[in-house]
Amino acid sequence: MTSDIDTWQTDNPTCPWCGAQDKNWWEHRELQSDGSELTVTCGFCAKDYTILMHISYAFDTWKRQETLTEEIERAEKKLARLDERLEAVRTKGVPKHLQDMDIDAGQLARDYFQDVARTDRELQNLYRERSQLQESGQWEAIDGN
Numbered sequence: 001m002t003s004d005i006d007t008w009q010t011d012n013p014t015c016p017w018c019g020a021q022d023k024n025w026w027e028h029r030e031l032q033s034d035g036s037e038l039t040v041t042c043g044f045c046a047k048d049y050t051i052l053m054h055i056s057y058a059f060d061t062w063k064r065q066e067t068l069t070e071e072i073e074r075a076e077k078k079l080a081r082l083d084e085r086l087e088a089v090r091t092k093g094v095p096k097h098l099q100d101m102d103i104d105a106g107q108l109a110r111d112y113f114q115d116v117a118r119t120d121r122e123l124q125n126l127y128r129e130r131s132q133l134q135e136s137g138q139w140e141a142i143d144g145n
C-alpha cells in the first residue's frame with residue numbers, strides 16, 4: 001500500500017512529481033475496481049508514480065406509477081383483507097396481538113368498517129374510471145389490456 005500520499009481523491013490520476021493529469025487513465029486495464037493499484041510512468045515528466053483507484057456510487061430513484069389495473073387489484077386485495085379482519089372480529093373478537101392495547105371489539109369493528117367503506121368508495125371510483133376509458137375506446141392504449 002501507499003505510505004506517503006501526495007495527491008488526494010482527484011478526478012484524474014495526477015502525477016505527484018509534476019502535477020500532470022492522466023485523463024486517459026481508463027485505458028489502463030489494471031484500473032478497474034475499487035482499490036486497484038498501478039505504477040505508471042508520467043507521460044509528461046517521465047517519472048514513476050503509483051495510482052490507487054477509488055470508486056464511489058451514487059443513485060437516482062423515481063416513483064413507478066401504477067397502472068389503473070394495478071390500482072384496482074391493490075384496492076380489491078385490501079378490501080378482501082379488511083373483510084377477513086372484520087369477519088374475524090365478529091366471530092373471534094379482538095385478535096391476540098391487539099388485546100394488550102386495550103382495544104375493544106366494537107371499536108375495532110367500527111374502524112375496520114370505516115376502512116372498508118373508504119376502500120370500497122375508492123374501488124368504485126377506479127371501476128368508474130376504467131369503464132369510462134373502456135367506453136371511450138382509450139382503455140387499450142392506456143393500460144395495454
Ligand SMILES: [Zn+2]
Pocket residue numbers: 015016017018019020042043044045046047
Ligand atoms: Zn509527471
